[in-house]
Amino acid sequence: MSKKDKFSFRYYVGHEGKFGHEFLEFEFNSKGRLRYANNSNYKNDKIIRKEAYVSKSVLKELKRIIEESEICKESDKEWPMPDKIxxxxxxxxxxxxxxxxxxxxxxSLSDVKQCSDPEGLRVFYYLVQDLKCFLFSLICLHFRVIIITNMYIFVQYK
Known part of the structure; x- marks a missing residue:
């Protein structure tokens, strides 16, 4: 696989709060590996870690979503710096x-509008929403579906 064919991304959102370090992180690499971690220490919850492999068509769709968002044309120089939130x-x-x-x-979008670069941050905001939606759909499908092999279902029509 050439450098030009490689594709990966990682997203992290988190903070240090009253319950410690709480975060959501996920990443996809060019081999199709999906890694997901969610840490919420609320009521002493344990960290959730999931790992799965996705097909080339899933990676192709992720790449399409990112390219169509045009996030790569943006710069975070005018965006709010990370803070205690x-x-x-x-x-x-x-x-x-x-x-x-x-x-x-x-x-929310009102936070985006107050930024020095609302258009660039809006692109980021909507891309992240799309990626999280896509990820959670994959996680639900992969880890909650029971695979039944070698089973044939016959339906009788009257």
Missing amino acids: GKQELEIYLDGVEYYFTTSKIG
Whole structure:
């Protein structure tokens, strides 16, 4: 696989709060490995870690989502810096180029509008929403579906 064909990304959002270090992190690499971690110490919950492999078509769709968002044309220079509320990081390796974005946690679109670069941060905000939605769908499908092999279902029509 050439450098140009390699694709990966990692997303992290977290903060240090009253319950310790709470975070959500997920990453995909060019071999199809999906890693997911969610740490919420609320009521002494334990960290959730999941790992799975996805197909090339899933990676192709992720790459399409990222490319169509045009996040790679943006810069995080004017975005809010990480603070006590928390931080977000997005690392993308696409077409031989590495992109890195970091900002504070974004609660809603009103936070985006108050930024010095609302258009760039809006692109980031919506991309992250799309990626999280995609990820949680994959996680639910992969870890909650029971695979039945060698079973044939016959339906009788009247």
